[in-house]
Amino acid sequence: MIIKIVTVIGATGTMGANVAGIFASFGNAKVYMVGRDIEKVKRTIPKTVKSVRADSIAENLIPADFSMLEDCVKESDLVFESVTENIEIKRSIALRVGAVLKKDAISCTGSSGLSVTELAECYPEELRGNFFGIHMFNPPYSMSLCEFIATKYSRPELQEDLKAYLHNVLYRTVVEVKDSPAFLGNRIGFQFINEALQYAEKYKDNGGIDYIDAILGQFTGRSMPPLVTSDFVGLDVHKAIVENVLKNAPDYEQTTFVFPVFAQKLVAEGKLGRKSNGGLYRTIKDDNCFKRSAVYDIASGSYRDKMDYVFPFAENMKKNIRVGNYKKALEILVGNLSQEAEICMHFLLSYIVYSLYSADKIGYGVEAADDVMATGFNWCPPLALIEGIASVTDVKALVDERLDRKLLEQIDIDRLFSEVKPSKYDYRLYFKSGC
Amino acid sequence: MKEKVYILGGAQTDFERNWTKEGKNMIALLREAISDGFKNAGVTYDDVISLNQQNRVACFVGNFIAEKFVDQGHLGAFLTEIDPSFYGVPSARYEAACASSSVAIDAAQAKIQTGDYDMAIVVGWELMKTVNSKIGGDYLGRAAWYEKEGKDIDLPFPKLFGRLADEMLKKYQTDENRMMDALARISVINYSNAKRNPLAQTRKWFMSYEQARNRGTQTNPLVGGKLANSDCSQITDGAAVVILVSERYINQHGIHGKPIIKGYGHRTAPMLFDEKMADNAGSDFILPWTRQAVLDAYNMSGLTVDDINVFETHDCFTSSEYAAISAFGLTAPGKEYEAVESGLIAFDGNKPINPSGGLIGCGHPVGASGSRMLLDLYKQVTGTAGGYQVSNVKNGIMLNIGGSATTNYVFIVGEDN
Numbered sequence: 001m002i003i004k005i006v007t008v009i010g011a012t013g014t015m016g017a018n019v020a021g022i023f024a025s026f027g028n029a030k031v032y033m034v035g036r037d038i039e040k041v042k043r044t045i046p047k048t049v050k051s052v053r054a055d056s057i058a059e060n061l062i063p064a065d066f067s068m069l070e071d072c073v074k075e076s077d078l079v080f081e082s083v084t085e086n087i088e089i090k091r092s093i094a095l096r097v098g099a100v101l102k103k104d105a106i107s108c109t110g111s112s113g114l115s116v117t118e119l120a121e122c123y124p125e126e127l128r129g130n131f132f133g134i135h136m137f138n139p140p141y142s143m144s145l146c147e148f149i150a151t152k153y154s155r156p157e158l159q160e161d162l163k164a165y166l167h168n169v170l171y172r173t174v175v176e177v178k179d180s181p182a183f184l185g186n187r188i189g190f191q192f193i194n195e196a197l198q199y200a201e202k203y204k205d206n207g208g209i210d211y212i213d214a215i216l217g218q219f220t221g222r223s224m225p226p227l228v229t230s231d232f233v234g235l236d237v238h239k240a241i242v243e244n245v246l247k248n249a250p251d252y253e254q255t256t257f258v259f260p261v262f263a264q265k266l267v268a269e270g271k272l273g274r275k276s277n278g279g280l281y282r283t284i285k286d287d288n289c290f291k292r293s294a295v296y297d298i299a300s301g302s303y304r305d306k307m308d309y310v311f312p313f314a315e316n317m318k319k320n321i322r323v324g325n326y327k328k329a330l331e332i333l334v335g336n337l338s339q340e341a342e343i344c345m346h347f348l349l350s351y352i353v354y355s356l357y358s359a360d361k362i363g364y365g366v367e368a369a370d371d372v373m374a375t376g377f378n379w380c381p382p383l384a385l386i387e388g389i390a391s392v393t394d395v396k397a398l399v400d401e402r403l404d405r406k407l408l409e410q411i412d413i414d415r416l417f418s419e420v421k422p423s424k425y426d427y428r429l430y431f432k433s434g435c
Numbered sequence: 436m437k438e439k440v441y442i443l444g445g446a447q448t449d450f451e452r453n454w455t456k457e458g459k460n461m462i463a464l465l466r467e468a469i470s471d472g473f474k475n476a477g478v479t480y481d482d483v484i485s486l487n488q489q490n491r492v493a494c495f496v497g498n499f500i501a502e503k504f505v506d507q508g509h510l511g512a513f514l515t516e517i518d519p520s521f522y523g524v525p526s527a528r529y530e531a532a533c534a535s536s537s538v539a540i541d542a543a544q545a546k547i548q549t550g551d552y553d554m555a556i557v558v559g560w561e562l563m564k565t566v567n568s569k570i571g572g573d574y575l576g577r578a579a580w581y582e583k584e585g586k587d588i589d590l591p592f593p594k595l596f597g598r599l600a601d602e603m604l605k606k607y608q609t610d611e612n613r614m615m616d617a618l619a620r621i622s623v624i625n626y627s628n629a630k631r632n633p634l635a636q637t638r639k640w641f642m643s644y645e646q647a648r649n650r651g652t653q654t655n656p657l658v659g660g661k662l663a664n665s666d667c668s669q670i671t672d673g674a675a676v677v678i679l680v681s682e683r684y685i686n687q688h689g690i691h692g693k694p695i696i697k698g699y700g701h702r703t704a705p706m707l708f709d710e711k712m713a714d715n716a717g718s719d720f721i722l723p724w725t726r727q728a729v730l731d732a733y734n735m736s737g738l739t740v741d742d743i744n745v746f747e748t749h750d751c752f753t754s755s756e757y758a759a760i761s762a763f764g765l766t767a768p769g770k771e772y773e774a775v776e777s778g779l780i781a782f783d784g785n786k787p788i789n790p791s792g793g794l795i796g797c798g799h800p801v802g803a804s805g806s807r808m809l810l811d812l813y814k815q816v817t818g819t820a821g822g823y824q825v826s827n828v829k830n831g832i833m834l835n836i837g838g839s840a841t842t843n844y845v846f847i848v849g850e851d852n
Contacts, residue, residue, distance in 0.1 A: 026641055053640075054642075056643060321463075322458055429452055
């Protein structure tokens with residue numbers, strides 16, 4: 001597949017700007033960057049250049065606005081739509097693109113969870129087969145995940161060629177998933193994150209948000225604690241993802257997708273997270289301009305300084321991870337029966353089971369869950385986590401012992417575990433000794 | 436007659452990792468590298484215990500400057516922290532700047548050649564991301580004569596290897612455009628080879644000819660003379676383990692198909708860069724002692740450049756790989772660009788250099804680079820290099836240098852026949 005000219009629609013957004021960089025660098029394509037305001041697009045180009053650390057791509061980036069959309073699309077071998085997550089807006093763009101797209105050109109959406117099939121249907125019949133979902137993660141230069149979504153209309157030869165292009169030319173970790181709400185990575189990731197948010201509410205008298213993050217920090221196999229991730233992504237985006245799954249694809253874990261009341265309130269007040277300086281966390285500058293990290297205290301409804309929690313199981317795990325003794329660290333986790341260690345174990349085991357279940361349902365093979373969580377979230381992927389825990393104890397037996405039996409009865413847990421394979425990822429590098 | 440020295444196997448850590456960010460210290464690094472190396476070589480900690488009961492095993496640790504990067508010396512003794520099976524096992528640290536693990540390999544092979552030990556465990560390592568690149572660059576200045584060539588100089592090594600490029604232009608009267616173009620292509624080859632290596636530091640990074648050729652931009656600033664960021668290896672954390680064994684060990688365990696070290700060269704050039712350049716006046720080579728180390732290895736092994744199928748060289752900068760091309764005998768001195776332009780040294784060329792990505796692509800944790808190269812030759816000769824396997828490798832050569840090509844180490848690894 002030869003892609004020489006690309007149009008990115010919605011190029012001033014974070015994803016649009018960064019994806020334009022991927023096409024222009026690895027793909028060496030000429031990229032029309034289309035935004036509402038061409039001056040803003042021009043100001044975005046240096047960010048795109050910086051995102052792949054290569055001035056040499058600047059000449060590949062051409063600013064444009066929506067009045068020029070048709071002219072750009074007509075020339076393009078590939079069109080990538082990355083506008084706001086609103087189905088009506090995306091439909092209106094699909095209609096415009098479909099009217100002028102070359103007959104062998106690719107069109108795709110970067111949507112993180114809307115129906116790709118529904119958008120394909122906005123295209124003239126003869127072009128529906130050219131439409132795909134290509135969901136990348138932020139920032140794509142360091143996160144290589146690319147969820148790939150075909151529809152019943154997709155032209156099989158284009159589908160294979162496009163996947164090969166994404167993998168061989170753009171160096172993406174291509175994971176084909178079904179056209180299901182939130183796709184695979186966000187579904188697994190936000191099940192975990194949202195349940196953590198629910199637990200923060202449940203344990204608000206223990207500290208709430210920072211209490212739960214202290215239990216599920218870097219030492220449990222991730223680059224940042226789950227509620228810091230939510231704060232980073234934004235509570236509005238978080239809310240949209242879990243509500244989409246809950247409404248359109250409820251499953252045995254559906255109660256964990258309910259967005260908590262306190263968080264609804266934060267969203268209503270515009271307290272979304274890092275992007276609005278204030279969400280679950282907030283950085284406070286004191287009179288001397290020193291920055292302090294504060295957290296939203298659910299119990300009191302106000303911000304307070306973050307606390308330094310000391311849990312014996314966590315301290316011991318970190319101490320062992322620091323010297324690379326992962327087996328010992330996991331032994332401590334499994335063997336410690338404090339409330340905090342049990343919460344931690346509950347989350348890790350639920351994550352394993354939900355990953356196996358979701359990969360079975362939405363992916364094509366159990367490895368899909370590993371690829372999405374390692375390369376999209378930087379979390380210890382589920383199969384690798386199974387390997388880690390298996391060095392200490394029988395994982396399936398631990399699941400039977402620790403997780404809610406009634407919940408497990410709703411899924412075919414024995415079959416899911418029988419399909420577990422060795423991971424191609426190394427669990428050791430995900431367990432960090434930090435908070 | 437010296438005993439043969441076999442390479443049983445080994446492992447390198449993922450050079451993309453930042454161990455400081457992971458909150459892990461050198462013990463974690465060593466533990467992972469050794470346990471992976473043992474697994475690859477089919478060695479267990481119990482094997483170490485039983486070999487040690489007969490005093491048949493020793494450890495050789497290569498590291499340049501942990502005293503600065505992690506505030507720690509006495510590095511040979513730290514394997515005892517990994518596992519009690521190392522209690523009582525002779526172990527010491529070897530140092531020769533970026534060639535530290537080559538000295539460790541040399542000491543290890545010598546002890547097997549004399550019949551003193553049946554197994555020699557070589558570990559090269561460096562943790563460098565404990566400090567920022569400015570401070571790290573200053574620490575590395577101690578591989579030159581710090582007082583005269585390093586102190587109070589920003590990024591001393593890029594400047595020294597920038598001067599190497601200048602000196603080659605002068606000595607050979609090479610067209611500057613042609614040489615800078617070849618240096619850019621060397622960078623691109625290393626970056627692109629790294630994409631095939633799942634443990635390479637830069638495997639996800641973008642590099643193109645346009646980016647490498649366009650020096651002095653915001654994303655490719657000049658760092659030393661004519662050299663820019665794209666001409667440099669980066670600051671890297673990592674370790675590489677190789678396990679060497681005697682013929683007796685191979686026979687006792689009924690092991691087949693393991694390669695041997697066929698020859699080596701070790702030459703020390705004048706310490707100061709200016710004196711090195713003054714010293715080359717009577718030679719066709721810009722780095723005559725580097726060339727001599729290569730010749731020594733060819734002579735000892737009875738091989739010539741024609742017999743070598745794969746090369747791993749010390750591309751701390753593109754200029755050092757450029758100089759290595761003629762030192763290996765791939766071109767006449769002064770004509771190195773020909774090997775780049777013709778595609779000779781490309782991954783699919785007849786004489787591929789750095790299929791691993793080399794120091795620029797795979798990474799350069801300085802104390803680990805020598806053992807990483809030896810490990811890569813082992814992989815190439817045994818056909819276990821995976822995505823970056825070169826076809827039909829019988830013999831491979833490596834060049835590992837310390838300082839501004841002051842310590843020069845060469846090893847040739849090949850099939851045992």
